[in-house]
Amino acid sequence: MDTLNGIAPDGLLGFVRGTSLDAKTRARLAEAVPDEFFTYPGGLTARGHQELTYQRLRRAGLAAPPAPELLDDPPALCALLERAAIADPALFHVMLLHYTLALGPVLRFGAGQDGPRRAREDMESMASFGTLLMTEVGRSNSHLSPRTVARHDPATGGFVLSTPDAQAAKFPTSTAHPRVPKTAAVYATLVHGGREHGVFVFVVALRGPDGAVPPGVRITDAPETTGLQVDYAAVRLDDLHVPYEAWLRDGASIQGAGAEGVFHDPAGSPAARLTRSMGIxxxxxxxxxxxxxxxxxxxxxxxxxxxxxxxxxxxxxxxxxxxxxxxxxxxxxxxxxxxxxxxxxxxxxxxxxxxxxxxxxxxxxxxxxxxxxxxxxxxxxxxxxxxxxxxxxxxxxxxxxxxxxxxxxxxxxxxxxxxxxxxxxxxxxxxxxxxxxxxxxxxxxxxxxxxxxxxxxxxxxxxxxxxxxxxxxxxxxxxxxxxxxxxxxxxxxxxxxxxxxxxxxxxxxxxxxxxxxxxxxxxxxxxxxxxxxxxxxxxxxxxxxxxxxxxxxxxxxxxxxxxxxxxxxxxxxxxxxxxxxxxxxxxxxxxxxxxxxxxxxxxx
Ligand SMILES: Cc1cc2nc3c(=O)[nH]c(=O)nc-3n(C[C@H](O)[C@H](O)[C@H](O)COP(=O)(O)OP(=O)(O)OC[C@H]3O[C@@H](n4cnc5c(N)ncnc54)[C@H](O)[C@@H]3O)c2cc1C
Missing domain, CATH: 1.20.140.10 (Butyryl-CoA Dehydrogenase, subunit A, domain 3)
Known part of the structure; x- marks a missing residue:
């Protein structure tokens, strides 16, 4: 069997490269994850290792085309993530969360809304990293029916996000690093007028620019693991107040008719809403x-x-x-x-x-x-x-x-x-x-x-x-x-x-x-x-x-x-x-x- 020194015929090269990206874009995406990202220096602590992963994510995000362009261009986003995956699976994981599972919902469900603008700018500029709070630790199939609730608060017009008990803590999340700013897409069941109206996404600043956690957010670090090394943690929300605009409404609204307002959702039913919210x-x-x-x-x-x-x-x-x-x-x-x-x-x-x-x-x-x-x-x-x-x-x-x-x-x-x-x-x-x-x-x-x-x-x-x-x-x-x-x-x-x-x-x-x-x-x-x-x-x-x-x-x-x-x-x-x-x-x-x-x- 011959060695790796073979020269690939054009046909095979063309097949693997595909036809969706021009040479310039391919080169730019490869440069966003340079060769040095393929290894880590020796002697890092687990937190030091994770910090370097996030620094690299920031560098990659700033070198790559803007996030909205990437999310609109599946071959380009996939090429960037492929390169991250072969360089460093942990980098792939946090990059995937950032683009598809945090920025993705903000751009898609928050389109036309003013409120998520800050979260969007922070993530697009890589000033904050996106993270996902969807899975709940204590029950299987939690995605079908999250017990985390977002209760509409008529007094403020906003919402109160709460984790009812330890079983409903969001886990795993990539939120443990104490100095890494994080913006979360939180999946919660919306409650209005005493009724559940399906699962929606809320955008929450989970760790500020210096990594500080706001009141109402409780983060419990998971022990160090090696399978896919990121900063795992469980997150509980203790009556966290968020403004109406943190709700990535996707066309739904609570408006008019008295202090409470009337809930309207174009999805038509909680089941259809769940499917739409998972549309990312x-x-x-x-x-x-x-x-x-x-x-x-x-x-x-x-x-x-x-x-x-x-x-x-x-x-x-x-x-x-x-x-x-x-x-x-x-x-x-x-x-x-x-x-x-x-x-x-x-x-x-x-x-x-x-x-x-x-x-x-x-x-x-x-x-x-x-x-x-x-x-x-x-x-x-x-x-x-x-x-x-x-x-x-x-x-x-x-x-x-x-x-x-x-x-x-x-x-x-x-x-x-x-x-x-x-x-x-x-x-x-x-x-x-x-x-x-x-x-x-x-x-x-x-x-x-x-x-x-x-x-x-x-x-x-x-x-x-x-x-x-x-x-x-x-x-x-x-x-x-x-x-x-x-x-x-x-x-x-x-x-x-x-x-x-x-x-x-x-x-x-x-x-x-x-x-x-x-x-x-x-x-x-x-x-x-x-x-x-x-x-x-x-x-x-x-x-x-x-x-x-x-x-x-x-x-x-x-x-x-x-x-x-x-x-x-x-x-x-x-x-x-x-x-x-x-x-x-x-x-x-x-x-x-x-x-x-x-x-x-x-x-x-
Ligand atoms: C490395 C890693 C990172 C992750 N990061 C995130 C993150 O950032 N944010 C986030 O929200 N989530 C994250 N997840 C969670 C992920 O979405 C869940 O692990 C996955 O959906 C499975 O849910 P579970 O862990 O609760 O396991 P379970 O739902 O308990 O499933 C475990 C197994 O039990 C069996 N099972 C479960 N239910 C049934 C049933 N009804 N019928 C028959 N068999 C069943 C299946 O064999 C299944 O594979 C991450 C997971 C991993 C492994």
């Missing part, structure tokens, strides 16, 4: 999918750098190159292929515009979380991308041996990021369950038509065959899931019992749908992309079929022995790709900081 999520999902692709590409490049040219001493064949062994070869090439496939998914996600972008969720009814109601497929692709990245990054870590664990923090940090975002940004399992329920109920979901088949004589090298197998599996699983839930309900079981007995099938059915979407995206990329891409995406498709083999067999879509065929096809794909591994990695244009040998271990 597509920007998060695009970024998380793009970051998943970026750290997968980086991990694949690191694994190739570790593996190429490394000799083995195994007794079967002493001094045989490590990558001559199929296990390592398939790990390296599979990781590269995964990087390309996720890049295709990221391009698709960045280009996708949904009704959520226009302010209305177009998704199905949900039971576990609000996410699928906002955009079922984008939420599902976020779950699929983080799961894939987690799998590939973990495999790269293991196949990089001790140097991949102990010589540099990078692969551990990438793994921490993928793990975190399997919960964060919309919990993957809950997204799968809501997707499965929509599939079973045919709620804005049409089962894919596999057509007659398998086509092309069942040749696993053919994209038509992957699509046939994926679609047929998904359709059969959906039918079985729907029948089982229907039968359970028909026998008198309540909805909880009917679904609870079928959660394994539900999660796998939704995951099958996700795989099918990914394969369709890969097939489209094959049609439109350069010829060099074909064996790469074929390898990824074969790996997906390997992963889904239990379901192919369980549903009778493929006969026993199918795995032997998949493995043989994979060996063929790897034989074709092995001489070009360096070219495949070169097209990722990874900074030297990622793939260079660790200086103190330079034993080559």
């Amino acid at each position: 999520a597509p920007a998060v999902w695009r970024a998380v999918i793009s970051a998943s692709a970026a750290i997968t590409r980086a991990s694949a490049g690191m694994l190739l750098a570790h593996s190429a040219g490394r000799a083995t001493l195994g007794r079967l064949a002493p001094r045989r190159p490590l990558t001559d062994y199929r296990n390592q070869q398939e790990a390296v090439l599979g990781a590269l292929a995964s990087g390309y496939a996720l890049t295709a998914v990221a391009v698709h996600a960045q280009a996708r515009r949904t009704s959520a972008d226009a302010g209305d969720g177009g998704g199905p009814d949900t039971a576990w979380a609000p996410w699928s109601a906002v955009d079922r497929d984008l939420a599902l692709l976020k779950a699929a991308a983080t799961t894939q990245a987690q799998e590939t990054v973990s495999a790269c870590r293991v196949h990089s041996g001790a140097p991949g664990f102990a010589a540099v923090e990078r692969l551990n940090a990438y793994r921490g990021l993928t793990h975190a975002y399997m919960n964060a940004g919309g919990d993957n399992e809950l997204i799968l369950y809501d997707t499965a329920r929509a599939m079973a109920d045919l709620d804005r979901y049409a089962p894919p038509d596999p057509g007659a088949g398998p086509p092309d004589g069942g040749d696993l090298d053919s994209p038509a065959v992957w699509l046939f197998l994926a679609r047929d599996t998904e359709r059969r699983m959906r039918d079985r899931l729907a029948a089982r839930v229907r039968a359970a309900a028909g026998s008198g079981q309540d909805a909880f019992t009917a679904w609870n007995g079928n959660l394994v099938l539900a999660a796998r059915t939704a995951a099958a749908c996700a795989d099918r979407l990914v394969l369709e995206i890969c097939a489209a990329a094959l049609d439109a992309g350069p010829a060099e891409l074909r064996p790469v995406l074929r390898l990824h498709a074969l790996n997906l079929l390997d992963r889904r083999a239990a379901d192919l067999l369980n549903e009778g879509v493929a006969p026993p022995g199918v795995l032997d065929e998949v493995w043989a096809a994979r060996r063929r794909a790897c034989d074709e790709l092995a001489p070009r591994a360096g070219q495949l990695a070169a097209a990722f244009e990874l900074p030297a900081a990622i793939t260079a040998p660790t200086a103190f271990l330079d034993v080559r």
